[in-house]
Amino acid sequence: DAGVIQSPRHEVTEMGQEVTLRCKPISGHDYLFWYRQTMMRGLELLIYFNNNVPIDDSGMPEDRFSAKMPNASFSTLKIQPSEPRDSAVYFCASSIHREGNYGYTFGSGTRLTVV
Amino acid sequence: GQQVMQIPQYQHVQEGEDFTTYCNSSTTLSNIQWYKQRPGGHPVFLIQLVKSGEVKKQKRLTFQFGEAKKNSSLHITATQTTDVGTYFCAGPGRYYEKLTFGTGTRLTIIP
Numbered sequence: 001d002a003g004v005i006q007s008p009r010h011e012v013t014e015m016g017q018e019v020t021l022r023c024k025p026i027s028g029h030d031y032l033f034w035y036r037q038t039m040m041r042g043l044e045l046l047i048y049f050n051n052n053v054p055i056d057d058s059g060m061p062e063d064r065f066s067a068k069m070p071n072a073s074f075s076t077l078k079i080q081p082s083e084p085r086d087s088a089v090y091f092c093a094s095s096i097h098r099e100g101n102y103g104y105t106f107g108s109g110t111r112l113t114v115v
Numbered sequence: 116g117q118q119v120m121q122i123p124q125y126q127h128v129q130e131g132e133d134f135t136t137y138c139n140s141s142t143t144l145s146n147i148q149w150y151k152q153r154p155g156g157h158p159v160f161l162i163q164l165v166k167s168g169e170v171k172k173q174k175r176l177t178f179q180f181g182e183a184k185k186n187s188s189l190h191i192t193a194t195q196t197t198d199v200g201t202y203f204c205a206g207p208g209r210y211y212e213k214l215t216f217g218t219g220t221r222l223t224i225i226p
Contacts, residue, residue, distance in 0.1 A: 031212055033214075035216075042216060042218055042219060043158070043203065043216040043219075045213065045214070045215070048212070048213060050212070055210075055213075056210070056213060091157060091158070093158075095212070097211075097212060100165065101163060102146065102148070102163060102207070102211065102212065102214075103148055103160035103163055104148075104150075104158075104160060104214065105160065106157040106158045106159070107157065108156075108157050109157050
């Protein structure tokens with residue numbers, strides 16, 4: 001199993017540009033989560049999907065952030081326009097809730113720097 | 116909303132010493148999970164506890180879930196350099212699939 005795959009690993013962009021982060025969950029996992037990690041705020045849940053349907057997007061900072069999951073094997077998180085305060089590590093995680101086990105598998109993350 | 120706090124925030128120990136991190140939730144939890152994140156890495160699932168008072172061991176790591184299901188602890192015996200990283204607890208809120216992560220305890224080892 002290749003695990004959760006995120007791309008790109010690193011992204012440096014100028015303020016005002018559009019940024020798209022990509023995630024491929026583990027095959028068969030029915031939940032997908034997007035988290036953001038910063039020193040100040042720790043790990044914050046942005047949005048999550050169940051069977052490709054967004055369930056809770058209350059953590060999305062503002063309208064500049066959007067996420068989609070067009071199919072079971074792909075999700076994107078888009079920031080438009082990007083701002084320096086969006087600089088963080090963005091993690092995608094997936095899980096399958098089976099036999100009472102709820103652990104997440106995280107991807108390697110995308111380190112975003114907005115200058 | 117739900118808050119999950121961990122203490123201490125940082126811990127520096129000599130190699131071979133024991134280490135403990137404590138996790139406290141503002142709400143009762145159906146389960147508690149623990150993750151480890153190496154420097155520059157991503158969180159990796161370690162274990163899940165479900166029952167009140169449950170204790171589980173993984174080699175030198177001992178995990179405990181409180182009787183009231185609002186707190187938990189992770190104890191490492193005789194730390195090694197491979198234990199370096201940040202340890203997070205995480206618990207579900209109203210919806211069991213949605214985890215709130217604790218503030219984390221960063222462990223550094225002095226060789």
